[in-house]
Amino acid sequence: MLLGQVIGTIWATRKYETLHGYKMQFVQPLNSSLEKVGDPIIAVDTAGAGSGEIILYVTASEAVIPMDVDMAPVDASIVAIVDSINSENLIEKFF
Amino acid sequence: MTLGKVIGTVWSTRKDESLVGAKFLIVQELDLEYNPKKSTVIAVDSVGAGVGEVVLVAQGSSARQTTLTKNKPVDAVIMAIVDKLDISHKENT
Numbered sequence: 001m002l003l004g005q006v007i008g009t010i011w012a013t014r015k016y017e018t019l020h021g022y023k024m025q026f027v028q029p030l031n032s033s034l035e036k037v038g039d040p041i042i043a044v045d046t047a048g049a050g051s052g053e054i055i056l057y058v059t060a061s062e063a064v065i066p067m068d069v070d071m072a073p074v075d076a077s078i079v080a081i082v083d084s085i086n087s088e089n090l091i092e093k094f095f
Numbered sequence: 096m097t098l099g100k101v102i103g104t105v106w107s108t109r110k111d112e113s114l115v116g117a118k119f120l121i122v123q124e125l126d127l128e129y130n131p132k133k134s135t136v137i138a139v140d141s142v143g144a145g146v147g148e149v150v151l152v153a154q155g156s157s158a159r160q161t162t163l164t165k166n167k168p169v170d171a172v173i174m175a176i177v178d179k180l181d182i183s184h185k186e187n188t
Binding site for chain 2: 042
């Protein structure tokens with residue numbers, strides 16, 4: 001999993017049929033010090049994260065698992081909304 | 096997925112036979128302000144995207160998770176055409 005922050009939302013009416021009904025959010029990948037790392041990606045959101053929230057997302061074909069379809073061309077999906085982080089370089093940060 | 100714009104098409108007659116009938120579109124990656132980035136990817140089209148349209152591309156093994164690309168040597172598929180993009184959160188946390 002990777003840490004990220006939801007920075008926006010995508011609307012796409014014309015999409016692959018098994019994607020209908022799923023929200024797609026813009027996620028800025030972060031490291032554990034909450035610094036931006038790399039370019040933003042788009043992830044399917046089954047966790048219901050709001051804009052600005054810190055989340056965990058999975059990539060590759062595991063991204064389809066949170067969706068209740070057996071096949072979907074999705075390579076990133078949000079699986080958790082983070083409550084707090086405690087690490088060497090970040091003492092007990094609550095969101 | 097990544098954001099991109101369809102800028103062209105690739106035709107090929109001599110190719111893996113399982114790819115016969117697949118449409119290869121050239122997608123140039125875009126940043127959040129729709130500025131083109133250097134990288135382009137050749138993706139199989141699964142939603143009827145046309146040249147000039149802003150699309151989403153799924154890459155890696157997920158690209159084979161469509162009826163069109165199942166069990167085919169494809170690692171990039173266009174799976175959505177973007178209507179609107181809303182960047183609401185600017186600063187870091």
